[in-house]
Amino acid sequence: MPLQRLPLPTIRRQRLYALLVLVAQAGIAVTGSIVRVTGSGLGCETWPQCHPGSFTPVAGAAPALHQAIEFGNRLLTFVLVALTLLLFLAVVRAGRRREIKVLALISGLGIIVQAVIGGVSVWVDLKWYAVALHFLPSMLLVWIAGLAYVKVAEPDDGAVTRTYPPLLRRLAALCAAAMTATLITGTMVTGAGPHAGDATVAPEDRLNLPIVDLTHVHAGFMYLLLGLVIGLIFALAVSEVDSAAVKLGAWLFAMILIQGGVGMIQYWNDVPEALVPVHVAGSGIVTGLTAVLFALGLRRIGGAATVTGSTAGDAEHAAAR
Template sequence: MRSWALAAVVVNAGITVTGAAVRLTGSGLGCPTWPRCTPDSFVPVAHPEISPINTAIEFGNRMLTFLVLAVAIACFLAALRLTPRRPALLKLAILQPAGVLTQALWGGLVVRSALNPVTVSVHFLVSIGMIAAACALYARSGEGDNPPQRLVHRDIRTLGFVLTGSVLALLVAGVVVTGTGPHSGDEAASRFSFDIETVARVHADLVWVAVGLTVALAFALHVTNAPGLARRAALILFLVELAQGVIGYVQYFLAVPAVLVGLHVLGSTLVWIATLRVVFLLRDRGPLPNSAGLNAAAVNAGKRVTSPSSP
């Protein structure tokens, strides 16, 4: 269960980045229709007005959806076969195939709207939601179902929630910047009418808020001698944010080259995953439900083996 949940985190993050690559290469309408690639074919065919490379990139990204769907179904089946069955994991697992189907339908709307920046932005944010669900599934599959017990002071855990909200706001601001900037995915695509410098500055301000909250959280965890895993996770988040910040400022001063924008999208998914990891490590739900039963069975088996009356 835990392995498939980790795979779900990886593939959802991966298709988020490859989706950005489709836009950055100008391949957003490489397949100009949906669900077909062209008006009369589900697979790429020569089209006089579309580059074969752009068509291959867009069609390839569509095919990756089936990989994400396969992992999503595997997550659901793994949760379904757990003994004892855990309803919490089953609910989280079913979000994966449901999310993939939602994304596929929404992707059709993105194409049919000619890459309207609103639909493209929502497409990315739904991916962020699916990554969050996969991270939750991964965390919950490695722990029990007891009520959550704080491993840190209440105010520190609250700070973790505030940090998560700030990172989510940062991601929303990021898609607004993207929807205003030059990489639309196709020459025919529309753009937000905001001033690019203004939205970029707002985005940068939110970066500093998130970094400041991360530093505060890392410091609070250190001085309160919080569990080592939580302290290391906060440090990793801070380092990922620093790398992401460097990429962001460099791409801004270099007039947002496509390669750096792609790395920035990768960085945004890593910041989100690292943030969620910190929050999940601030509480504990006890051992896995079957751990106690397995240990008891092992002890009883040992007693039977060592008992004088045993055959």
């Protein structure tokens, strides 16, 4: 079907699609953590099939609950594909600028790459490094979705404007770097921790490093991130920039504190299963907020394409009225 037959999406609708993609990208990481803490990682023992000769669960091939959880997580991939396709078609139909189309395309292609990485992690029987490499790209896709959420709201013909000083945007980039280090060390803590993803995973397939030391390194990067965010908030406040950035920084600060609190409770209580998805959800929220805060530093301001975001789309919308 030619794209011209599709409804012409407004900026508001495009942003809704971008928000849904952002939530779904973070959400599928949470369902993946549920797979891990319930020991359902090999509920489907192969990929892309669930079991040899069958794409769906097979009675008796593995515990029914484990099969249901792992297969359900795989099905969510198709929901995410549908949402990213919806966003991509919307921005292409509206004739949005190249930057936005690329972000939407990467979001969709990234899901396919993630599915392959997930399949590889099953093929190698959930070795810790494979599980880590499955989680980290999810956070990268959350970051990209956060950028897209900001960019689709900007008219394509607006003037590229620094909404806060270049030095502060570099500080926002440092926050992103500290967050990345926190995420990486967090996967290492997970790799050495008690939740392997399946009861059959051998000890030699786990990360055999002292979990206490890894936890301290992970916490150290979290404190670094917290300090950088505090510095950024104060710098934004005294620079008299858009109050939205300051408010968003405050939300990011609060979420990091909550994440730190959840992490401490996990550490003191031998990583209870119920808190793992909560901690993963917090990681997605922190990543998304950091991405949006970074994107707010360089925006397109003004412009006349306020309906669909593109001049061509707005002209078509006006002609159809």
